[in-house]
Amino acid sequence: MEQQLKRGIIPVLLCVLLCGTGLLDTANAANRIRVATIGERAPTLDKSAGYQKMVQQMIAFWKQQLDQVIHDKPDLIVVPENADFPWGLTRAEKDEYIKVRRNQVLDFFASVAKSTGSYLVYSMNRYDEKGLLRNTGVLLGRNGETVGMYDKNYPTIKEMEAGIRPGTRVPIFDCDFGKLAIAICYDLNFDELREQYAALDPDVIVFPSAYHGGFVQSVWAYTCRAFFVGAISGRGAHSQVRNPLGEVVASSTNYFNYAVADINLDYRIVHLDYHRGKLKDLKKKYGSTVQIKDPGELGVLLVTSENESIGIAEMLKEFGIETVDDYFKRSQLVKKQNEL
Known part of the structure; x- marks a missing residue:
């Protein structure tokens, strides 16, 4: 009985440890x-x-x-x-x-x-x-x-x-x-x-x-x-x-x-509107493991996770940063709400 419990517990513990470090979650790693x-x-x-x-x-x-x-x-x-x-x-x-x-x-x-x-x-x-x-x-x-x-x-x-x-x-x-x-x-x-x-x-x-x-x-x-x-x-x-x-x-x-x-390939495009302070905080926390590239003139940024355990989607969610496409969709919704 004791051996059966060990056989059952050990794989579970391994899974927890691996998942906790992000090794089993390829979406949460620089791609x-x-x-x-x-x-x-x-x-x-x-x-x-x-x-x-x-x-x-x-x-x-x-x-x-x-x-x-x-x-x-x-x-x-x-x-x-x-x-x-x-x-x-x-x-x-x-x-x-x-x-x-x-x-x-x-x-x-x-x-x-x-x-x-x-x-x-x-x-x-x-x-x-x-x-x-x-x-x-x-x-x-x-x-x-x-x-x-x-x-x-x-x-x-x-x-x-x-x-x-x-x-x-x-x-x-x-x-x-x-x-x-x-x-x-x-x-x-x-x-x-x-x-x-x-x-x-x-x-x-x-x-x-x-x-x-x-x-x-x-x-x-x-x-x-x-x-x-x-x-x-x-x-x-x-x-x-x-x-x-x-x-x-x-x-x-x-x-x-x-x-x-x-x-x-672990990237997102985001708009500058409403995000300047959030992006600053993002960079402050993750440092060199997040790259923020500004092409100039477009008002959008390419944000890429270089972090081996935290993906860009999780980073953006943590700081309430929406993607450019979500922002554009929200803009269209607000436009409709304000049409006469």
């Missing part, structure tokens, strides 16, 4: 991940060697490119749109290439994800189960499994004339670090898609693309309250990581076509 983006256009390959040789050359090309970032041990790697598709093929040649390629490049990227323990996102042309041609963003998991696929919702007119069909689903993918969304190239221009994603509250948006999009990347990051990782194949365009304020925190350069950044 740091390392992201890598590579901005390189897939090469033009010699068609005379045959399609299988082209597939092998494509795999060798990306092996070389990925070798630039895998030694940093990223949690997430993003490469550009149509990463496994050589340039300069006619529509008929593209179809033949897809038939020969099958899943060979997918399997290669999956092997990289598995060997490095990283999530990996790339875009490819494929025929779906209904035989429809899609421009698809693929999310591979840390074990090389296919976590999910996103079919580009807004292909260009030229793409659709070439047979690519638009997707209609707007999925959010659950990763071990948070929620991830995919937008591809021309998608960036459409507010409807951005607003759908904003409502789904992603932590990270990845953007494999052939064009940069300029300040619109920052619009997406800020309005979706998400980190934004762009991998751009366009010549001379930088591949960049943006924080939820839309600020660039890492970028490729004219010398290096990749960027690596450490980001912390």
Whole structure:
């Protein structure tokens, strides 16, 4: 009887101790991940060697490119749109290439994800189960499994004339670090898609693309309250990581076509109104374990917990600090109450 009690009590005590220190509550800890983006256009390959040789050359090309970032041990790697598709093929040649390629490049990227323990996102042309041609963003998991696929919702007119069909689903993918969304190239221009994603509250948006999009990347990051990782194949365009304020925190350069950044997903955006004193008290208590970033001019701040046991949601609740979206909703409610 005594031994049975010990067997029952010890696990309970362990659970209490672990929970008390926050070790079992991953939501109550700084959520740091390392992201890598590579901005390189897939090469033009010699068609005379045959399609299988082209597939092998494509795999060798990306092996070389990925070798630039895998030694940093990223949690997430993003490469550009149509990463496994050589340039300069006619529509008929593209179809033949897809038939020969099958899943060979997918399997290669999956092997990289598995060997490095990283999530990996790339875009490819494929025929779906209904035989429809899609421009698809693929999310591979840390074990090389296919976590999910996103079919580009807004292909260009030229793409659709070439047979690519638009997707209609707007999925959010659950990763071990948070929620991830995919937008591809021309998608960036459409507010409807951005607003759908904003409502789904992603932590990270990845953007494999052939064009940069300029300040619109920052619009997406800020309005979706998400980190934004762009991998751009366009010549001379930088591949960049943006924080939820839309600020660039890492970028490729004219010398290096990749960027690596450490980001912390335990953050919230708050408004300055009613919060100046509370934020001062927050900083006074938690010191260097809370970061408060002011971009200037916006009237909002990015507040991030670097504390290993107390998450940002708990910190804000302790001092009665509401998020910017809650504040905006309250403003709308007060406006309605004061309308004639």
